[in-house]
Amino acid sequence: MNDHSTVDDEHIDALLEQVLRDAAARIDVPSGAVDRVLTAAGPARHAMSIRSQPARAYGRPLAVAASLAAVIALVVGVVASAPGSHTSSDKASSGGAAAPSVPADAQRLFPKTAEQQRGFQVGASPPTSSAPSHASGGAGGPSGGAADAAKIVRTASVQLEVEQRGALRQTSDRVRAIALGAGGYVSTSEVQAESSAPSGSITIRVPVGAYDTVVNQLTALKGTKLLGSAESGRDVTASYTDLQAQITALTGERDSLLVVLSKAQNIGDILAVHDRLVAVETSLDQVQGQANLLADQAAMSSIAISLAEKAPAAPAAPKPKHHAGGLAGAWSDARHGFAHATESIVAHSGGTIVVVLALLALVFLVRYLYPVLRRGLL
Amino acid sequence: MRGDDELASWVRDGYARAYRSAVLICRNPADAEEAVQDAFLRAWRFRDALPDGDGREPWLYRVLVNSCYSKLRREIPRRDREGELSHAHADRHGELDGPEQLAEHALIADAVADSIAGLPDQLRIPVVLRYFTGLSEREIALAIRRRPGTVKSRLHEARRRLAADPSLSALATDMGMAR
Incomplete structure (x- = not known):
């Protein structure tokens, strides 16, 4: 879409010159701008070279x-x-x-x-510049x-x-x-x-x-x-x-x-x-x-x-056990899953779960087993 | 440049062109005036280091372009610049004589505003320096510190983009320059 289908190549230069010249002609040169430059130049205007200008001219x-x-x-x-x-x-x-x-x-x-x-x-x-292209x-x-x-x-x-x-x-x-x-x-x-x-x-x-x-x-x-x-x-x-x-x-x-x-x-x-x-x-x-x-x-x-x-x-790795299918496989998976879950619970709870289980067992003994034993003894 | 009046004559001779170039580059009259003043003063300050003859012009415009670049990058966002330049153009429309002339100039102004302002800085500056300021590609290369080949390729790219610009095409048709 950006081809030169509308403006000839040879006309672009002339056209650009024309439109820029017209556009620039409509830009007003601010009145007094030249005088402001000369005023800003100050003593430099009369100086023959930079070395004779006063230091103040540089604003330092x-x-x-x-x-x-x-x-x-x-x-x-x-x-x-x-x-x-x-x-x-x-x-x-x-x-x-x-x-x-x-x-x-x-x-x-x-x-x-x-x-x-x-x-x-x-x-x-x-240091590697000893190579030819570094010279x-x-x-x-x-x-x-x-x-x-x-x-x-x-x-x-x-x-x-x-x-x-x-x-x-x-x-x-x-x-x-x-x-x-x-x-x-x-x-x-x-x-x-x-x-x-x-x-x-x-x-x-x-x-x-x-x-x-x-x-x-x-x-x-x-x-x-x-x-x-x-x-x-x-x-x-x-x-x-x-x-x-x-x-x-x-x-x-x-x-x-x-x-x-x-x-x-x-x-x-x-x-x-x-x-x-x-x-x-x-x-x-x-x-x-x-x-x-x-x-x-x-x-x-x-x-x-x-x-x-x-x-x-690799040393002869222990041959993996054949994974049983059907009900046997499901039972095996369930056992492994239960074991992993239990390990995970114990690992995450620290010793708390063990203490709780011990207390529950003691309560069970006192509540149910002790009366039975007591009746037997009597 | 030697003698008391050399600076005065140099500034008087070159100010208008430099200022208009700066407005087209900076797209902001206030920035342009500051940039031009800064360029003349710096160029005058280092005039002993200026090459004689043709080298003086690229040197001036190198300083000018640097000043414009610094203003473009640091001081005023682009959208504000475009608005200010368009406003400056609009103010001038009322001073034109007849309605036909006004319409023609408005068309040119719109075409220039759309085409030139739409170019990125690295394309717009060579275009202004080439087609308005009148510097050669070699002088532009010195002014913008790039190789002449880079200037040539940037001008080519700018021409390619401008040639496809609808407003410029309309202007070309109006001026009998379109195919």
Whole structure:
């Protein structure tokens, strides 16, 4: 129903331009609005650049700046006292060489800016980022073919039965060795070798290049029987490319803001630019994290292996009694039902029912049996 | 932008178009005025970081779209916006000259109100920026922080929906643009 049966494609553009132009023409521009903008601009109208504007133009009271500086100083103190803080700052200073210069005041006020800048340049990839597709860190943007290559997230699950009793641990070690041998690692492992029904589940992550080899090795693992397997592949190339484009755009905006920040000379200017910078870097962090996750999933395939020992030959179980039919069966069912009901009543009532029954028996004895015995004795 | 009067001339030259774009995006005149003022001031504040030449326009509209987005999401429910915009249009009808002109403009106003207001934000904003503001797809991409391909697909989807809109079809027939 949504086809173009009523309006020609070539006319839609002209029609939209026409109707929007007419609609906009009927929108009154508020009188004095331009003057209000110029009034709001205030001293900025005469300023040549942001660095010469008074701090008041940004509406940043001195008290807010002082409070913010105090909080940041506190954070700096905490970070400086944390283990490894020297390493981070060293890397920050070396990694920030290619970025727009940030004034010393700004770096003192906003150390996180330099920290995040380092993160964008070297990438925030997890340790597994040694895989080829993870090497696309630089400046947060796509780098050459790595970003353009197809990103396929491959996952598999394999169910294996360990044929020999007591060999579950040994088999799990073999799985671990296969993962390590392929350049991967064990993501999660849970093996219950000592239980009555030994079983385990292991998830390994292996480089996507070794995926097929590892799956073949697992399905042909010595001493096991393949019970089942499943594989899936999800193309995330479009999502990854979109994220990279967002990273590029955000990085460009961040760099522009850093340029502006480098020219700011008073606390008001720095705070004003920093507000926007923080928002951009937060967005950049989020997008970068999503891109890293996709890249990691595509670079390292995940394989879940379920292990279970073959159940031992069950001892000759007592042959169940033949269930009698007819009246005999009904009588048997009634007896079992009565027994179960009695057990249930006793269990739920605790000792109360036993006491009550004992008292009833005593009453019966006193009331009926004692007179009989007494007559007999007399 | 250099010199004392640059801001004044920039605002005077671009205010009307920016304001009307903002009204079409925000669907609320008061919000639009605030958004436009905020956009000009921010763009002026960071003018040293603005790219020269054509880049200034997408930058302004990027800030404008951001301001409109924040108002669309946080401040006034959509139903109130639609009512206010329709009311603003209705107020203008009385200033038109003849009954035929009034009817024609009312038809266009209804068509635009129904068609544009009916589009979701992610489609309406590119439509306004493309067909009213006159930005190219690349400039729109910069303004809304999406890839040009995304802008193209959104415009295509918007055109597809609008082409099937009965009021727009009636308008097209009236203007001799229908098949």
